[in-house]
Amino acid sequence: MAFSAKTEYGLVSLLELAAIHPQGGVLQVAEIASRQGIPDRYLEQMLTSLRRGQILRSIRGPRGGYQLARPPAEIRIADVVICLEGEVASRGTAARQSPEFEVIGGLEGRLEQARQAILEGTSLQDLLDERDQRLQSQVMYFI
């Protein structure tokens, strides 16, 4: 798959939080985990990463949980992915020094750029809209 489990789990959690954001909504790890069928002790780590990356805020203690640090429209998926995909450290691994390797490196650059363009052009709000639309047509189908 294109995303690691870490990234997928983080993104669905953000979607859950975005859905209730207008109410300043807060959700707990265990809540999200059980709703989505994710191991909660694992999800914990993703949410911690997102907090460190300023994408979430956390509230400790009873009735605590997580909430978005800013409105969904201002959260770019690119930032979320960077935050979750561990460190991008040494992404540009010293390619071999031959014209052939350089050409391949160029192609890789173009691929990466295309991916980045999509991720930067998509906000959490966009995904939320997509979800709502999907939910809507599910209801239609039901009738």
Next chain:
Amino acid sequence: MAFSAKTEYGLVSLLELAAIHPQGGVLQVAEIASRQGIPDRYLEQMLTSLRRGQILRSIRGPRGGYQLARPPAEIRIADVVICLEGEVASRGTAARQSPEFEVIGGLEGRLEQARQAILEGTSLQDLLDERDQRLQSQVMYFI
């Protein structure tokens, strides 16, 4: 990096072979490996994959080696990558059944599609041209 070492090694080998294709050129594993600084016993496996994928032909015995199975313009990079990236089997790993996971799956689909579009729109000839251009400007720089 966007490509695994396998894929990179395979692609540079194809570039080497493409460069001498007009002469119906044949190169041996050891030859390519030493030119590009790749472990030869490893490269062997990639070239074997490419042969199985009908992208290369092999000639056994002394003075043997590998050659392109068809002209570089007719070799799509997408096919090469599929051939080298192991089996694409179970690429659509059973995503969780929740609207949120489905939305993420949709995004992943768009990413994959963008990547595929580039890879399908690029032929070995395209990369060869790029290499030659790079070589050309290197000479200019030299003067």
Next chain:
DNA sequence: CGTATTTCCGACTACATCGCTGGGGATGCC
């Protein structure tokens, strides 16, 4: 104040994959 609830932090394990090495066989030119 004490306790329960929740996040926080870091270590640990099991498993798969990746990059690479090696042994020995098949093929075919000389």
Next chain:
DNA sequence: GGCATCCCCAGCGATGTAGTCGGAAATACG
């Protein structure tokens, strides 16, 4: 026959991924 070359597959160490766990810190609530 002998040597060069491809062919097949087995194994190995390092790394990363997905997940588990123990316990410490914060804090609401009675």
